[in-house]
Amino acid sequence: MKKQRTGDQNFVKQMNKSIVFNSIKNKGPMSRTQISKNTGLNKATVSTMASELIDESFVNEMESGQSSGGRKPVMLYFNNHAGYSIGIDLGVNYILGVLTDLNGTIMEELSSPLSSTEYTEVKRSLNAIIESLMAKAQDSPYGVIGIGIGAPGYVDLDEKILFAPNLKWNEVDLKADIEGEFDIPVYIQNEANCGARGENLYGAGKDISNLVYISIGIGIGAGIIIHNELYSGTSGISGEIGHFTIEANGRKCTCGNHGCWELYASENALLQNATQQKVLNDREDISLEEIMADAKMGNPKVLHVLHTLGEYIGIGLTNVINTFNPEMVIIGNRISQLNNWIENPIKHVLQERLSELHKENTVVNFSVLGKYSSALGAASISISNFFSTQRLESLHSFPKTIQI
Ligand SMILES: [Zn+2]
Structure with missing residues (x-):
């Protein structure tokens, strides 16, 4: 019974931390008092969670320029440069790669035409683009957190490319091959699914x-x-x-x-x-x-x-x-x-x-987003999964407020 209770408390703590984090990320910069008002969490809880998030480099502090007398309130804001993500749109005759911050803002982009659809050739071009984008990433606490790839074809739930008719590929495990090269998480989805994610998060939708x-x-x-x-x-x-x-x-x-x-x-x-x-x-x-x-x-x-x-x-x-x-x-x-x-x-x-x-x-x-829909959507998969493994966001939605 006791163990169960500890588990529940940890869960509630993670939820509260996630609520504070998302409040800062979506509505910041804001003060601890504002977060407390917005989320319904008490000030002590907000302060504890904010300190953890600052220690983990996800949140930064700055002094507000405005003061209505007395001490200036300290504002908290999301550190969108805590890490970077790579998104790739693998077209039939081109590769477009972007390096984004954790808000999905493009920091760098590279593209190259594909003269051959032969698997090893495409993989070589992909590796070259990914390597260059990684080299362009600024130093950051978490570095490049993952690579998302939008591919033109049937991609199954294990992210294997089953069939890409225009590339003439059958059953290729590009995810494993790229992960083997770079040793960070790689996510592969169909390019239209990536485009939908991109437009839904950052574009027309x-x-x-x-x-x-x-x-x-x-x-x-x-x-x-x-x-x-x-x-x-x-x-x-x-x-x-x-x-x-x-x-x-x-x-x-x-x-x-x-x-x-x-x-x-x-x-x-x-x-x-x-x-x-x-x-x-x-x-x-x-x-x-x-x-x-x-x-x-x-x-x-x-x-x-x-x-x-x-x-x-x-x-x-x-x-x-x-x-x-x-x-x-x-x-x-x-x-x-x-x-x-x-x-x-x-x-x-x-x-x-x-x-x-x-x-x-x-x-x-x-x-x-024009030509960037799929690449940005692909980059966003790494970002969501990163926050999910850090237990700051659920891949499904959390309830709004939970308090101990
Ligand atoms: Zn048909």
Whole structure:
């Protein structure tokens, strides 16, 4: 019985510490008195927890500039430079790496094109980028706390990459390979799931509990956030919405199905259509960047293929909104750069096809973080896990106030 009681007390202490920490992190700088008022914890408890957090370098003190007579109150603030995190967006033809502080602010970034999708080549490029980012991190109490990687493909709950069709990888354990190199925790998730986390924490979906992030690049995938938690599915591979059928008798897809959404609404689909429509005369290797440049110049053929793309995106979004009833849908990845030209046709289709009930309750936005959604989301996985192992945050939410 006695042992049980000690366990309970430790648990309550950890909870209180976590409440003080999150109060400072989310609302600081603030004084001990303010924390006590905000959290309902008594001042002695707040002081004890604050001292521990200061000793552990998670919180710093500073004197407030303002004083209403008497001693200036000492303010506490989160030390966002107590450690750093690395986030990687592993694309099909590029790697983008960021080094962030513990608030997810980008301190450094590096990118390199991928000339080969061969596993050992990609791993070599990844190692080089990670090594350079680590070398750029300032000295800090906890150093680089982990590496998150957003990968284009099916990633299971053990974070193994089961299948990455565009990289032509089957069953690779990139997590173990990178951990073997750097000896710090490595986390791997599907790039759309990382993008959803990134936008939910730092971008267009801040404070939104139910959202679907649609990553439209070479293919289409989705990261689904339900009640503030990423929905991974039974085996981790939810969100393969690029393979929704939108044309019953449509073209055959590599997945085995016919008429999949990504055959009509992805970057690949756009580039194919642009080539067929000869938007740049007889050019066959048109890039997204060239399409954007010509759209800005008002090339009518380019504007037409972009309009068609927007309509197809809208048709797929109708399915997404009818399925999930999300508060917000965020369109991200490379296609989001075309927002000026595809937003109107998307909204027109939704206006025509969605029921009034959905129209009232769903907002469609474009990514705010742009090319950084997935890398920042990946970096945030290390940060969450770090705070969780330090018992400062739960991967699930704590009750608001507990006091001994
Ligand atoms: Zn398909």
